[in-house]
Amino acid sequence: MNIWESIRTAWQSIFSNKMRSSLTMLGIIIGVAAVVILVALGQGFQKNLETEFEQMGASALYVSGTTDKAVSVIRPLTFEDAQALTDKTLAPSIGVVAPTLSKGVSVSYGNNTANSQATGITPVITQIRDYTLEQGRFINDQDVTVRNNVVVLGSQTASDLFGSESPIGKSIRVEGSKFQVVGTIEKMGGFAGDSYVLMPLTTMQSKLVGGHSVGSIAVKAATPDQVDAAIAEITSILRARHYIRPGTPDDFSIRDMRELLSSLQQMLGVFSLILSSIAAISLLVGSIGIMNIMLVSVSERVREIGIRKAIGAKRRDILIQFLIEAAALSFTGGLIGLLIGAGGTSMVAHIPIMTGPPGAQTPTFIPAQVSAAIAVLALGVSIAVGLISGTYPAFRAARLDPIESLRHE
Numbered sequence: 001m002n003i004w005e006s007i008r009t010a011w012q013s014i015f016s017n018k019m020r021s022s023l024t025m026l027g028i029i030i031g032v033a034a035v036v037i038l039v040a041l042g043q044g045f046q047k048n049l050e051t052e053f054e055q056m057g058a059s060a061l062y063v064s065g066t067t068d069k070a071v072s073v074i075r076p077l078t079f080e081d082a083q084a085l086t087d088k089t090l091a092p093s094i095g096v097v098a099p100t101l102s103k104g105v106s107v108s109y110g111n112n113t114a115n116s117q118a119t120g121i122t123p124v125i126t127q128i129r130d131y132t133l134e135q136g137r138f139i140n141d142q143d144v145t146v147r148n149n150v151v152v153l154g155s156q157t158a159s160d161l162f163g164s165e166s167p168i169g170k171s172i173r174v175e176g177s178k179f180q181v182v183g184t185i186e187k188m189g190g191f192a193g194d195s196y197v198l199m200p201l202t203t204m205q206s207k208l209v210g211g212h213s214v215g216s217i218a219v220k221a222a223t224p225d226q227v228d229a230a231i232a233e234i235t236s237i238l239r240a241r242h243y244i245r246p247g248t249p250d251d252f253s254i255r256d257m258r259e260l261l262s263s264l265q266q267m268l269g270v271f272s273l274i275l276s277s278i279a280a281i282s283l284l285v286g287s288i289g290i291m292n293i294m295l296v297s298v299s300e301r302v303r304e305i306g307i308r309k310a311i312g313a314k315r316r317d318i319l320i321q322f323l324i325e326a327a328a329l330s331f332t333g334g335l336i337g338l339l340i341g342a343g344g345t346s347m348v349a350h351i352p353i354m355t356g357p358p359g360a361q362t363p364t365f366i367p368a369q370v371s372a373a374i375a376v377l378a379l380g381v382s383i384a385v386g387l388i389s390g391t392y393p394a395f396r397a398a399r400l401d402p403i404e405s406l407r408h409e
Helices: 003-016 018-056 079-084 123-127 141-146 155-162 201-209 224-241 257-300 302-310 315-349 372-398 402-407
Strands: 060-065 094-109 112-121 133-136 150-153 171-174 177-185 196-200 216-221 252-256 353-355 362-364
Touching: 003 018, 003 315, 018 257, 018 315, 018 372, 060 224, 060 257, 079 094, 079 224, 094 123, 094 155, 094 201, 094 224, 112 155, 112 201, 141 201, 150 155, 155 177, 177 196, 196 201, 216 224, 224 252, 252 257, 257 315, 257 372, 315 372
Parallel strands: 112 196, 150 177
Antiparallel strands: 060 216, 060 252, 094 112, 094 171, 094 216, 133 177, 150 196, 171 177, 353 362
């Protein structure tokens, strides 16, 4: 019997017992669909995470006030602290320093009102964060120097206030104060969202917050190899400026985006492993079902096997026939599971996840999709499960004695 005849016989056997075959494939279908959805979502989360960190500066450092309760006196970060970090004699490893200050605000234009995140910045922030202009211009040095009432809008805030209308040159109100829109930023997505308003840091301090403090200081090392040296220089300068005595804990914290990204990737990997293990249980159940049904098939077709051997079929032919039948059964289940998994992934990818700061959240979608690699993996796993599950029944069929098989009733 050639290979094509074995395949034809396998399909005839599957279709002659539709209900039994369908129930047998159910475990494979569920397992493959679960694997496809989980792998696609895992890759989508990974892509979203990497995009978010690239926008924030993959090798950036963020200095902020500490939350350590062991620190008795916490001095707020100031604009002067940020300026001290730009001193090349004290911090040769630091390339860019960008202080920022954020606050949740209400913004309005005409009858349209939206909650947003106002952030005071300096122009050098674009050397750390990936802000891409869609219209108009960005905040410049003159805006910071003279404390101009100008803003650059995130894409979601611009849409909420102006719809399809161009906001450039128009005035909006931020917490009751009038600001002119000079630019808009392209949609960035990610977990930070796009509901934000950027304004000069000095304007933010004088008009909305008061004082000279800043919320955080974004720092970029002169080169990627100097990140650790930059951390040491930041620590030394700020400890001296905040009069922190030796042996006393820092009143500030430094977030290394590399370490944070690595930690999140490890957590995501562990989470994906746990979910994949659950999906693997379904595949295991499906493989047991295939082995069981193939053993039943061997028992039902003992006389058929005896006749085939009597007319010249070899053990190898019987072995191949039953292996192909098990693989075909598993492949069919895998294909159906792949289609269900692709549909499920598409549905999940269209479910909005609210991201961004409280009061200024925007919908974000996970960019999950079933790639060719995932499809090949799913079908490959399903075929492998079928071959492994069908090995014992196939060997059992191949070892049957032809004379005893012909006597079987």
